[in-house]
Amino acid sequence: MPYDDEDGPNGSVVLSDSRTAGSHAPMGSATGGIVAEVRGPLGNALKGQVQLRHDVAETALRGLLAPRKTLPPSLFYDEEGCRLFYEITKLPEYYLTRTEFRLLETIAPAVAELLPAGATLVEYGASDETKAEMLLARKASARAPMRGSFDALFGNTRDEAVFQTYIPIDVAEPALRAMRERLAVHRPELSVVPVTADFMRPVELPKRESETAIMGFFPGSTIGNLEPGPAVDFLGRVRSTLGNGAKFLLGFDTCRDPARLIRAYDDPQGVTAQFNRNLLVRLNREADATFDPETFAHRAIWNATESRVEMHLVSRVGRTVMVAGRGVQFARDESIHTENSYKYTPERMRTMITAAGWTVSKTWSDSNGLFALWLLD
Numbered sequence: 283m284p285y286d287d288e289d290g291p292n293g294s295v296v297l298s299d300s301r302t303a304g305s306h307a308p309m310g311s312a313t314g315g316i317v318a319e320v321r322g323p324l325g326n327a328l329k330g331q332v333q334l335r336h337d338v339a340e341t342a343l344r345g346l347l348a349p350r351k352t353l354p355p356s357l358f359y360d361e362e363g364c365r366l367f368y369e370i371t372k373l374p375e376y377y378l379t380r381t382e383f384r385l386l387e388t389i390a391p392a393v394a395e396l397l398p399a400g401a402t403l404v405e406y407g408a409s410d411e412t413k414a415e416m417l418l419a420r421k422a423s424a425r426a427p428m429r430g431s432f433d434a435l436f437g438n439t440r441d442e443a444v445f446q447t448y449i450p451i452d453v454a455e456p457a458l459r460a461m462r463e464r465l466a467v468h469r470p471e472l473s474v475v476p477v478t479a480d481f482m483r484p485v486e487l488p489k490r491e492s493e494t495a496i497m498g499f500f501p502g503s504t505i506g507n508l509e510p511g512p513a514v515d516f517l518g519r520v521r522s523t524l525g526n527g528a529k530f531l532l533g534f535d536t537c538r539d540p541a542r543l544i545r546a547y548d549d550p551q552g553v554t555a556q557f558n559r560n561l562l563v564r565l566n567r568e569a570d571a572t573f574d575p576e577t578f579a580h581r582a583i584w585n586a587t588e589s590r591v592e593m594h595l596v597s598r599v600g601r602t603v604m605v606a607g608r609g610v611q612f613a614r615d616e617s618i619h620t621e622n623s624y625k626y627t628p629e630r631m632r633t634m635i636t637a638a639g640w641t642v643s644k645t646w647s648d649s650n651g652l653f654a655l656w657l658l659d
């Protein structure tokens with residue numbers, strides 16, 4: 283079946299909804315040489331330009347002077363990188379965003395059923411509210427288990443939103459501010475309390491007056507851009523931040539079909555190639571580098587052993603490139619490893635989740651087994 287025909291706009295998403303996950307199958311910390319961090323379009327503008335240039339140059343040199351050259355994916359997300367990533371999410375070949383979106387649309391009522399009115403939603407890496415909207419729009423059901431409440435006892439149905447508070451966490455303060463302004467218009471009853479923070483470090487949540495429940499949300503398969511060890515650490519940190527009794531809705535990519543993956547990460551339009559090369563454009567601008575981006579080939583590789591798509595920039599010629607006053611030697615065909623995007627089997631994801639102290643409570647996936655949304659307790 284062609285990739286762009288399935289799950290068509292009006293097509294149904296056949297869900298596999300199971301309590302036993304095994305039954306089916308967009309930071310700043312080092313993740314094994316690859317740094318995973320999603321920065322919004324304007325987030326870096328918060329830092330002083332001098333500090334910013336220094337950070338970028340230092341980070342880039344650390345990776346480029348290593349025996350196997352790497353650049354952290356955090357560097358993708360300057361303003362142009364964010365724009366290109368947005369273009370990627372609209373490509374027919376990039377199945378992740380639309381598959382997750384449809385899945386989320388379908389499962390949102392079931393998720394809402396499990397929460398009482400007056401809950402808090404905490405989104406990690408929230409550069410916009412599009413996905414959270416699916417959850418924020420839900421009204422509370424009387425069946426939601428709010429212990430001891432009058433409604434739970436007497437079964438009243440209320441016209442109250444499930445979530446009374448939304449805490450989007452991102453490094454991009456302007457994006458968070460814009461989101462709060464939009465939501466103030468569309469959802470005036472919702473309390474929006476953005477937190478500007480790098481979620482790869484411990485995050486302190488703002489004090490809340492009262493809340494009936496709390497749920498974390500990490501969509502987009504951003505977890506796939508973390509190395510497995512740091513991903514477990516991240517899940518553990520989220521658990522301690524949200525506290526006992528919290529829920530966590532996690533979205534991750536489960537596709538392991540090499541042909542489909544390569545199309546998604548090396549699209550014929552060349553948008554992903556441009557996204558990848560934009561790293562070098564950024565280094566020329568912000569780290570006084572002398573890259574000729576067009577002479578670096580974009581490569582997407584399926585690494586079956588590690589179960590990840592790797593992105594590389596391969597130098598077509600031998601040369602020396604200057605970066606922040608240092609010479610960086612490239613042999614012909616030498617690569618800079620720019621991103622890992624892990625694709626998880628349910629078994630491996632369950633192991634990671636369990637290691638982080640969570641329990642898998644509900645699992646959903648699309649009919650083609652491309653993407654999963656799991657609810658953790």
Ligand code: AVI
Binds near residue numbers: 370546621
């Ligand atoms: C943000 N992240 C989940 C994307 C991914 O699929 O790993 C980034 C991306 N890289 C290339 N295309 C999209």
